[in-house]
Amino acid sequence: xxxxxxxxxxxxxxxxxxxxxxxxxxxxxxxxxxxxxxxxxxxxxxxxxxxxxxxxxxxxxxxxxxxxxxxxxxxxxxxxxxxxxxxxxxxxxxxxxxxxxxxxxxxxxxxxxxxxxxxxxxxxxxxxxxxxxxxxxxxxxxxxxxxxxxxxxxxxxxxxxxxxxxxxxxxxxxxxxxxxxxxxxxxxxxxxxxxxxxxxxxxxxxxxxxxxxxxxxxxxxxxxxxxxxxxxxxxxxxxxxxxxxxxxxxxxxxxxxxxxxxxxxxxxxxxxxxxxxxxxxxxxxxxxxxxxxxxxxxxxxxxxxxxxxxxxxxxxxxxxxxxxxxxxxxxxxxxxxxxxxxxxxxxxxxxxxxxxxxxxxxxxxxxxxxxxxxxxxxxxxxxxx
Ligand code: UDP
Numbered sequence: 001x002x003x004x005x006x007x008x009x010x011x012x013x014x015x016x017x018x019x020x021x022x023x024x025x026x027x028x029x030x031x032x033x034x035x036x037x038x039x040x041x042x043x044x045x046x047x048x049x050x051x052x053x054x055x056x057x058x059x060x061x062x063x064x065x066x067x068x069x070x071x072x073x074x075x076x077x078x079x080x081x082x083x084x085x086x087x088x089x090x091x092x093x094x095x096x097x098x099x100x101x102x103x104x105x106x107x108x109x110x111x112x113x114x115x116x117x118x119x120x121x122x123x124x125x126x127x128x129x130x131x132x133x134x135x136x137x138x139x140x141x142x143x144x145x146x147x148x149x150x151x152x153x154x155x156x157x158x159x160x161x162x163x164x165x166x167x168x169x170x171x172x173x174x175x176x177x178x179x180x181x182x183x184x185x186x187x188x189x190x191x192x193x194x195x196x197x198x199x200x201x202x203x204x205x206x207x208x209x210x211x212x213x214x215x216x217x218x219x220x221x222x223x224x225x226x227x228x229x230x231x232x233x234x235x236x237x238x239x240x241x242x243x244x245x246x247x248x249x250x251x252x253x254x255x256x257x258x259x260x261x262x263x264x265x266x267x268x269x270x271x272x273x274x275x276x277x278x279x280x281x282x283x284x285x286x287x288x289x290x291x292x293x294x295x296x297x298x299x300x301x302x303x304x305x306x307x308x309x310x311x312x313x314x315x316x317x318x319x320x321x322x323x324x325x326x327x328x329x330x331x332x333x334x335x336x337x338x339x340x341x342x343x344x345x346x347x348x349x350x351x352x353x354x355x356x357x358x359x360x361x362x363x364x365x366x367x368x369x370x371x372x373x374x375x376x377x378x379x380x381x382x383x384x385x
Pocket of ligand 1: 019020023181214247272273274275276277279280292293294295296299
């Protein structure tokens, strides 16, 4: 190996496009740069509107914007555009590694474009599995395919590591690093204060117990979501000591269901999607969280808050195992019983409060950056597998 390659700083290209990817990748970009590595950030444009405020919050900016979204396009066009538009960037930048996060079209397209150019792929949040290739769709298949292309698997937990080993992934390529969402959460709570929107909501909550709700997953659209919302409304109306705050996702399926099922209930406050800083301050205020989001399951555990997960199954069972999370399961009507049980179950709140390290300790970005730098020092980047 040419020694000039080894002594040059590691060049890492991060390809991302959605809100959760940006939240989880930003700490890596920041830490890698602090350690002297070169981070090149590519935004595919998958969630253009939700990403802009995150760039401001974390004070990182995209070096390239692939503008891969266009109205009404299907998944195939999106993935094809990402691969096609990323390719010249890879050619120009010649990164030592391409890092993708999670299970989105941006992760799949980024990994595929890098693989085709024989650039080593690192997968952050590797080893999550629902066990059903069709659910969540297409995320479960995206993450399985990325695993096949990656040479470095950054697993958040031992459980994720075990899932990868079961699929025949070599142990020496898997690193248990924790989930960088914990880094982002801790950093944001420490470096920001809640904004005017949160002050207004706090005044409205006025000493009542706060239930924070989010729901936006495709699997819940339609009857399941409406059943959940009706159960939550009945729950709030029967208990004047609590109220529900629901930042409503911009997807029309969610907006319509929220407006129709929850209108006219003054214990339920509907808001626009929140900036990340405001949202995590509100999470920290919550008594109970109800959500179908993946990232929020991790954030709830990190904050020691009990969470009811609006899903049939979860690829993050660690929270269920330690008792911070409870799954609603196949029957959406089950939410009603779970809400009623929560009120009477003080033990649950005590158990949840001890769950904070389930998904990470806030040092994930440092671990991943060190691994990339060490590996680069030892064997350079290209064709090292
Ligand atoms: N989030 C946010 N504002 C909101 C709702 C959620 O910033 O109004 C954050 C939340 O803290 C979490 C992330 O968005 O880190 C989760 O994103 P999403 O639910 O879209 O995706 P998932 O985690 O299910 O992949």
